[in-house]
Amino acid sequence: MDIKQIQELIRFVAKSGVNEVAIEQEDFKITIKTNQAPTVVHATVPLAAAPVAAPVASAPAETAPVAPVGPDTSKYITVRSPMIGTFYRSAGPDKPLFVNVGDEIAVGNVTCIIEAMKLFNEIESEVAGRIVKILVDNASPVEYDQPLFLVEPV
Known part of the structure; x- marks a missing residue:
């Protein structure tokens, strides 16, 4: 998976509302997480076999900052x-x-x-x-x- 494919995947995850996507190939693994409210989507997506230039090390998960409670915006x-x-x-x-x-x-x-x-x-x-x-x-x-x-x- 090249950098353009990874960038497209990140854009897709951001737009789709999916909370987390994990992809595993022979010597490559990537997990993309968002801070959105959890959404469950089940899908099978065939991936084209793409040469991997270098394995990507996954970063340790960071805890999301807690948002302060603000004014009620539901009436807007x-x-x-x-x-x-x-x-x-x-x-x-x-x-x-x-x-x-x-x-x-x-x-x-x-x-x-x-x-x-x-x-x-x-x-x-x-x-x-x-x-x-x-x-x-x-x-x-x-x-x-x-x-x-x-x-x-x-």
Whole structure:
């Protein structure tokens, strides 16, 4: 298994919601664990025989840090990214921000831009409410379905 295959496997595990994946071949073993809530998925995936350049030593398991108990966010709507790309809070460096914490938004208001493959996509709100928290830094990469904003519905 080469480094590109390992990177693809890590991306797959991160997107799929699976908590742990272990693969064993003749002289190669890899285990990928996430800090997500446990999910049980049973699957059989045939792996193509690939030459192994060097065996990968598995690192000892680390204990996940305990998250502090925060405010209840269950009453908020999470606005998620509809695509993979780069998140921008304004149309340009000298332009005003689309939304700030505390702003009231309506359905159809532009909340951000996500650049994907050199195309700038305006992301419109599908909910009406007040922006409670912006979860992504400006000019940061985002994944599909990644939380962007918390909105308190009106």
